[in-house]
Amino acid sequence: MSDAWIVVIAVGALTMVFKAAGPVFLGDRQLPARAQSVVDLVAPVMLTALVVTQTLGGDEKIVVDARIPGVAAAAVAIWRGAPIFVAMLIAALVTALVRVVL
Amino acid sequence: MVADGTPTRVRDGVRAALPLVLGPVLFGLSFGVLADAAGMSAAAAVVMSATTFAGSAQFAAASVLADGGTVLAAVVSAVLLNLRYVGQSIAAASVFSGSRARRFFESQLIVDESWALSGRSGRFEWPILVGAGLLLYVLWVSSTAVGSFVGGALGDPNDLGLDAAFAALFLALAMPYLRERKAVEAAVVAGAITLVLIPVVPAGVPLVAASAACLLGLRR
Numbered sequence: 001m002s003d004a005w006i007v008v009i010a011v012g013a014l015t016m017v018f019k020a021a022g023p024v025f026l027g028d029r030q031l032p033a034r035a036q037s038v039v040d041l042v043a044p045v046m047l048t049a050l051v052v053t054q055t056l057g058g059d060e061k062i063v064v065d066a067r068i069p070g071v072a073a074a075a076v077a078i079w080r081g082a083p084i085f086v087a088m089l090i091a092a093l094v095t096a097l098v099r100v101v102l
Numbered sequence: 103m104v105a106d107g108t109p110t111r112v113r114d115g116v117r118a119a120l121p122l123v124l125g126p127v128l129f130g131l132s133f134g135v136l137a138d139a140a141g142m143s144a145a146a147a148v149v150m151s152a153t154t155f156a157g158s159a160q161f162a163a164a165s166v167l168a169d170g171g172t173v174l175a176a177v178v179s180a181v182l183l184n185l186r187y188v189g190q191s192i193a194a195a196s197v198f199s200g201s202r203a204r205r206f207f208e209s210q211l212i213v214d215e216s217w218a219l220s221g222r223s224g225r226f227e228w229p230i231l232v233g234a235g236l237l238l239y240v241l242w243v244s245s246t247a248v249g250s251f252v253g254g255a256l257g258d259p260n261d262l263g264l265d266a267a268f269a270a271l272f273l274a275l276a277m278p279y280l281r282e283r284k285a286v287e288a289a290v291v292a293g294a295i296t297l298v299l300i301p302v303v304p305a306g307v308p309l310v311a312a313s314a315a316c317l318l319g320l321r322r
Contacts, residue, residue, distance in 0.1 A: 002141075002143075002146075003141075003167065003173045003176075004140070004141055004142040004143070004146045004167060005146055006173050006177075007150075007163050007167065007173055007176045007177055007180070008142070008146045008149055008150040008153070008154075009153075010173075010177045010181075011150065011153075011154050011159060011160075011163055011176075011177055011180040011181060011184075012149070012150060012152075012153030012154045013153070014177075014181050014184070015153070015154045015155070015156055015159065015180075015181070015184045015187065016153060016206075016210060018184050018185065018187040018188045018191065019187050019191050019209045019210055019212045020191065020205070020206045020209045020210070021187070021188045021191045021192060022188075022190075022191035022192035022193065022194060022195030022198075022209070023191065023194075023195050023198035023205040023206070023208070023209040024202055024205050024206050024209065026192055026195070027192075027195055028192060028193075028195040028196050029192065030192065031188070031189060031192065034319070034320055036189060037284075037319035037320070038316050038317060038319035038320060039185055039186060039188070039189055039316075039319075040186075040189075040285075040319060041284065041285060041288045041315070041316040041318060041319045042182055042183065042185050042186060042313070042316050043158075043183065043186055043275075043276070043279050044276055044279035044280055044285040044286075044288060044289045044292075045288050045289060045291075045292040045312060045313060045315045045316050046162065046179060046182055046183050046292070046309065046312070046313060047158065047183075047272045047273075047275050047276035047279070047289075048272075048276050048289035048290075048292045048293045048296075048312075049292045049293065049295070049296040049308065049309045049312035049313075050161075050162055050165065050179075050269075050272040050309065051269055051272045051273045051276060051293070052293050052296040052297055052300075052308075053165070053169065053296060053300065053305070053308060053309060054165060054265060054266075054268050054269035054272060055266070055269040056297065056300065057169060057300050057305065057308075058300075059170070059305075060300070060301060060302075060303070060304065060305070061300070061301050062297070062300055062301055066263070066266070067263075067265055067266040067269060070263055070266030070267075070269075070270070071266050071269045071270055071273065074266070074269075074270035074273065074274075075270075075273060078270070078273060078274050078277055084125070084270075084271060084274040084275070085124075085125070085128045085129075087270045087271075087273070087274050088132070088267040088268075088270045088271050088274075089267070090270070091263060091266040091267045091269065091270035092262055092263035092264060092266060092267040092270075093263060094263070094266070095263030095265070095266035095267075096261065096262050096263035097263075099261065099263070
């Protein structure tokens with residue numbers, strides 16, 4: 001089985017169990033408060049780490065390239081309230097342009 | 103949902119989700135394109151959308167694979183991102199009824215948008231969750247299929263700045279969480295761990311290590 005299929009099956013199976021956790025397995029019992037506050041931090045933490053790897057990550061090295069102006073432009077757009085897809089488009093356009101020029 | 107007291111129906115849920123349809127369609131398309139660039143077959147991409155049905159985790163898994171990361175790193179980062187569904191699922195548990203199998207399949211329609219819409223009146227409404235979830239599910243899976251077939255025709259996705267576009271996507275998804283001080287602190291620590299580890303360990307591992315920053319939630 002290819003790596004991609006192993007990822008697809010493992011992530012799919014676990015996510016299905018997570019989504020069924022309340023209705024099928026646990027009922028409406030609450031998570032303990034401290035566990036909940038750890039879970040609450042997962043999204044901001046993982047998404048920030050992904051921003052860093054996606055902007056600066058290379059083949060086991062930090063790569064400073066055309067992605068940075070693209071992501072910076074998108075950050076300004078997001079901060080000004082642009083919809084997500086507009087921000088993505090801006091990042092792609094700026095990065096592609098810088099790549100053509102350099 | 104309905105002001106005159108008539109019972110809420112599944113079709114009200116479909117209607118409630120209509121203003122949101124552009125997002126899932128565009129993301130489904132771009133997930134298909136990224137999955138293709140990450141070496142996933144169209145079938146794998148579609149099966150992932152049909153079973154995982156959660157955008158950010160799917161993008162995370164595909165981006166780890168695209169960077170040449172390990173299977174384990176891809177699975178762990180995606181699964182961690184989906185942990186929030188345990189909390190959402192528990193919160194909405196009381197609206198599901200019927201056999202275990204029925205509750206299992208209906209609960210698969212929980213996704214950030216359907217969950218948020220179904221709870222916006224202050225208590226969860228089953229028809230909204232199911233109606234909105236069904237519409238989003240169909241759009242997500244079908245646009246993934248289109249995206250992964252189109253993806254192959256695009257050439258090198260990085261020439262189009264797709265790598266930066268996904269960084270922007272993750273940034274935009276992170277932003278709503280970064281209003282609370284604790285979340286900002288944890289995000290800064292996570293970013294620092296990632297930055298330090300990128301040159302030292304294989305792709306994907308920095309993401310898994312960065313998840314340790316969630317433990318800052320244990321502070322009182």
